[in-house]
Amino acid sequence: MKFAIVSNLNKADKNNFNIAVGGNYNLNKRILENKNIKLLLDPEPLEEDFMKYKNSGLNQVLAKLAKKNNIGIGFSLERLNKLNKIEKAKLFGKILQNIKLCNKYKVRHYIANFNNDKNINDLKDLALSLKIKNINIIQEVI
DSSP, rough: EEHHHHSOOOOTTSSEEEEEESSSSHHHHHHOTTTEEEEEEOOOOOOOOSSSHHHHHOOOHHHHHHTOOOOOTEEHHHHHSSSSSHHHHHHHHHHHHHHHHHHHHHHHHHEEOOOSSHHHHHHHHHHHHHTTTSSEEEOOOO
């Protein structure tokens, strides 16, 4: 299977495993409505959280939409490595919130490691410690 990162949602090829990088709520919703996309990568925005709750980029409506359209949700280790300690802790909180949603609505979850610097067993152990039930690991994108 060929992996491809898609920048234009209208030009996503049905034959590829299309990966779209998320961001804010509206972009995530547009990605999850597209049936040609197979993975929404990094739906968590790096902007500030709301007053009463975290802005994780997903909610129950988007999780149900991902399940309906058979789209997985994932995060990349490369993005975590670029952040300082405080931003990394905030992002991990958002990732954990999204993992709970994915587990509840039985959405496939991915860990993307584009640098190939981690062993696959280490990534499975990370998924186990994050309580990810339905894990898939992507090592590289062509």
